[in-house]
Amino acid sequence: MDKLTGMTVFVRVAKAGSFAAGARELGISRAMATKHIMQLEGSLGSRLFNRTTRSLNLTDVGASYLERCQQVLLDIEEMEAAVTQLQTEPKGVLKISAPPVIGATHITRAVVEFLKIHPDLKIDIILQGSPGDLIDEGIDIAIYLGALDDTSMVARKLATSPLVVCASPDYLVKHGIPKTPEELEHHSCLVNWAIAPRHKWQFRTETGLKIITVSGRVQTNAAHSIRIAAINGLGLVMLPTYIVGGDIEKGLLKVVLDDYALPPLDIHAVYPHRKYLSTKVRSFLDFLQEWLGPRAGRPSIE
Structure with missing residues (x-):
């Protein structure tokens, strides 16, 4: 038999x-x-x-x-x-979870372009601060920022985004420009809980990785909240360039400590299990990795 x-x-x-x-x-x-x-x-x-x-x-x-x-x-x-x-076009419904800022900008733009070339597919986008329970919520792909705390997750690194420390020109005039990471301990640092580890800003120095414990007048799990607070002079922020790049170009925020290279923010796609990925998931992951990463010769999200 x-x-x-x-x-x-x-x-x-x-x-x-x-x-x-x-x-x-x-x-x-x-x-x-x-x-x-x-x-x-x-x-x-x-x-x-x-x-x-x-x-x-x-x-x-x-x-x-x-x-x-x-x-x-x-x-x-x-x-x-x-x-x-391999012989099937993506079809059905693809459910994606993403943090609010990158979800409403880069991920949504990628979704729009992806749907243009796959007419039989529908995509649901859920904007939320954490990936949530992928299985219970029926999420096919969750976009995750920063270090992966749960090593049991099946993840694929899509791209990195440079991190910068910046503040409004008014704040820097009133409180001075920090010259070293250690000086941040005497400044109002606006904390984004969404970027782990909380209250710990990391810098690369000649002697290795330097971790500074920071605090400030505003703490939140939403990057746009502290971005607005920083623009209005309430303190310094450490945020990815895909969030504050436009503000820096317009002069609303000014980069400080640019002599200290900050570890970039990793962007991962997390999915529920190791089983073979469906065409819709695999195709979108491939597309998104190209969109966020080396697309048009860019090494990372700016």
Whole structure:
């Protein structure tokens, strides 16, 4: 008998807890299910189940084999899906979660261009400060800024954005221009909780990474709030250039400490699991990475 079929029957029987239930789920007879399992045990030279008239339990070998079988069957499913998906256009609904600022600007622009070339696709964009529960909320892709705290997440790095420290010209006239990172401890630093770690600004110096604990008159999880506060002279901010680049060009904000290179802000796409990505997810990730990253020769989001 076909070993893959035997493995499929074994997994279904083990999950169902009985030969009869597993056979019903597969649409075969109990006798046929039993025959598949016996053939599998014969080829392995080991019992997979401890059988009694009242119960069916996996042996230690069976429990280990079940885990391996599930992975093999999953790999085959993904391989077959890959072949099918390569011949399929993105369609259906793609649900994306993104932080408000980058979501309303760069991500939305990318979505608009992506939809122009994929007419059978619809995209839902949710703007929220944190990725949320991807599985419970049915989110296909979540855009994540900064270091990934949860290493169990499946993530793909899309781009980086330079970080700058800046303040309004009025603030710098009144309170002075900081010349070193240490001087920030005596300034009002407007804190963006959305960029981890909170209250810790990092700088690269000749002696290595320098971490400064900062505080100020405004703290928020929304970058635009502290951007507005900074423009109005309430303190210094550390924000990505995709947020404050226009303000710097207009003279509303002035960059300080530009002799100290700041670690850039990483931008990741996070998705729920390691299974083979659908065409709509894979295609959009590829498109978005080009849009945010090396598109038009840009190494990062400005």
